[in-house]
Amino acid sequence: MIQHTGWRQMNKNNMHKAELGVDMNRARDEVWKSAKLTHRFLTGVRGAIPLAQTQIEVMLRLLAMRRKPVRRFLDLGCGDGVLGAAILERYPSAAGTFVDFSEPMLEACRSKLPSNRVTTLLLDYGKPAWVEAVAGTGPFDAIVSGFSIHHQPDRRKRALYRELFRLLEPGGWFVNIEHVAPANPITSVLFDDAMIESIHRQQPQSSRAAVRRRFVTRADRSANILAPVENQCRWLRAIGFAAVDCYFKIYELAVFGGQKPK
């Protein structure tokens, strides 16, 4: 039986950090700039995310609700560009702007995606100045983000959502595939168990205990500032997004977003 004694303290810490709204995570989210963490995430954790393919399918179905092909999109905190890659494949005339503040991640992105359809920008979207750097490649028909914005304090998340609203074309969609705060301890237990089981399936040579230890002590975990998906949907509605909903959720993983009115 897996013990989950740490979650209460972690959630308390997350709440505290979120309430303060200050960027206490600045140093900790820098872990993503490490080549070692990039390699571990891309070769281990990313592939183990439960129903990852379904999440991407939901994202594509939402983008299709615009009823026009995507021409220009932004993948924010793109990592190796897994979300943008799905858009490029679905829409052969689309071009994407891929933003990340980790050079090893952008390198992984460039190595996998067609250079003639991709602009990569090394930017920290935690700082409002990122908008000017990206504006020249917009406005966008679609903005997507995967498991990235939860490193920002809540106040910055809300400001960022406002920036994304302005960067969208009327009718454009913002879809966030995101790690969100569990509403109760059971959600958290189920999430950890599913991740550990899935990573263990990929790494049968490691003991389950070792996989669990690595998962709960992973470097990026302490950089998480999870917010409930209900709150985030409320923020999007207040900004002016229409059709806002959580369209899919499994445990702590949600696909939510909305459309800029036409």
Ligand SMILES: C[S@@+](CC[C@H](N)C(=O)[O-])C[C@H]1O[C@@H](n2cnc3c(N)ncnc32)[C@H](O)[C@@H]1O
């Ligand atoms: C968990 S990875 C997810 C990568 C990818 N979106 C995916 O779905 O697999 C989070 C990514 O967000 C990036 N990131 C985190 N904070 C960022 C920031 N403030 N500015 C730009 N990129 C950031 C990290 O470097 C990392 O590549």
